[in-house]
Amino acid sequence: MPKSITVDRVSKTYGSGEDAVHVLDDISISIPEKQFVCILGPSGCGKTTLMKMMDGLIDLSAGEIRIGDNVITEPTPEAALVFQNFELFPWRTTLENVELGLEILGVDKSTRRERARTWIDRVGLDGFEESYPSELSGGMQQRVGLARALCVDPEVILMDEPFGALDAQTKDKMQTQLLQLWEQEKKTVVFVTHDIRESIFLADRVLVMGTKPSSIVEDIEIPFERPRWKRRVEIENDERFAEIEQLLRERLGLKAEEEPEVVQ
Numbered sequence: 108m109p110k111s112i113t114v115d116r117v118s119k120t121y122g123s124g125e126d127a128v129h130v131l132d133d134i135s136i137s138i139p140e141k142q143f144v145c146i147l148g149p150s151g152c153g154k155t156t157l158m159k160m161m162d163g164l165i166d167l168s169a170g171e172i173r174i175g176d177n178v179i180t181e182p183t184p185e186a187a188l189v190f191q192n193f194e195l196f197p198w199r200t201t202l203e204n205v206e207l208g209l210e211i212l213g214v215d216k217s218t219r220r221e222r223a224r225t226w227i228d229r230v231g232l233d234g235f236e237e238s239y240p241s242e243l244s245g246g247m248q249q250r251v252g253l254a255r256a257l258c259v260d261p262e263v264i265l266m267d268e269p270f271g272a273l274d275a276q277t278k279d280k281m282q283t284q285l286l287q288l289w290e291q292e293k294k295t296v297v298f299v300t301h302d303i304r305e306s307i308f309l310a311d312r313v314l315v316m317g318t319k320p321s322s323i324v325e326d327i328e329i330p331f332e333r334p335r336w337k338r339r340v341e342i343e344n345d346e347r348f349a350e351i352e353q354l355l356r357e358r359l360g361l362k363a364e365e366e367p368e369v370v371q
């Protein structure tokens with residue numbers, strides 16, 4: 108079952124003394140189950156930090172993060188994190204990479220093979236089970252990453268700029284595929300992006316973080332009905348789309364036509 112995510116008065120400071128970097132300042136976010144939330148924010152404001160804390164990979168300096176009622180203190184199968192750089196093991200085939208999460212959970216071989224094959228199919232990679240990452244395009248590698256995350260059936264999916272490294276056309280396809288999968292599964296999703304238009308097309312709700320020490324400076328509901336993936340052109344031409352885009356640009360401190368800075 109998808110679960111809610113609660114970020115309750117969370118702060119984060121890296122290091123101490125003169126080297127201390129105060130990144131997140133007293134952030135609270137309440138994400139109901141099955142909601143698709145996108146997070147925008149300037150480079151270095153702490154988006155990845157927040158995602159890693161939600162995944163239990165790094166400690167909080169103050170506050171609490173909960174998935175459902177469970178306080179997150181370490182990585183848990185309830186949350187799956189998908190990164191921009193795919194984080195696939197180059198020496199493992201598609202099948203072996205997708206199976207990884209189940210392997211860590213101690214699922215027996217035949218069950219994990221079956222589940223991995225199902226997800227490879229669902230993300231459109233059937234026929235590539237035995238390929239290595241180096242034999243796959245960027246979009247295909249990200250689909251392996253997605254299948255690996257979904258294969259463990261997490262309650263929440265955390266995606267940190269998952270399509271940031273893809274060309275525009277592949278990115279469009281991946282967005283469509285993600286929305287199709289999400290319509291079927293309706294997980295709780297937190298998706299970090301630098302792409303304002305991507306956030307409006309995908310999300311139920313967009314949060315904007317300010318410069319560090321960051322807090323949430325905007326929290327806006329996206330009004331477009333679902334399913335959206337068949338109506339991209341119509342949605343992008345809707346005047347509300349332009350209004351929201353303008354508002355988000357202003358909140359991010361961007362001038363007209365200026366793209367957000369992307370630091371790789």
Ligand SMILES: Nc1ncnc2c1ncn2[C@@H]1O[C@H](COP(=O)(O)OP(=O)(O)OP(=O)(O)O)[C@@H](O)[C@H]1O
Pocket residue numbers: 121122128130148149150151152153154155156157319369370
């Ligand atoms: N392990 C660390 N030790 C010290 N400082 C860190 C560490 N990790 C991140 N930082 C600092 O914390 C700040 C936030 O980093 P983070 O990667 O979370 O930002 P971000 O919003 O995801 O950035 P980007 O949009 O560029 O990916 C940055 O100033 C970064 O230099």
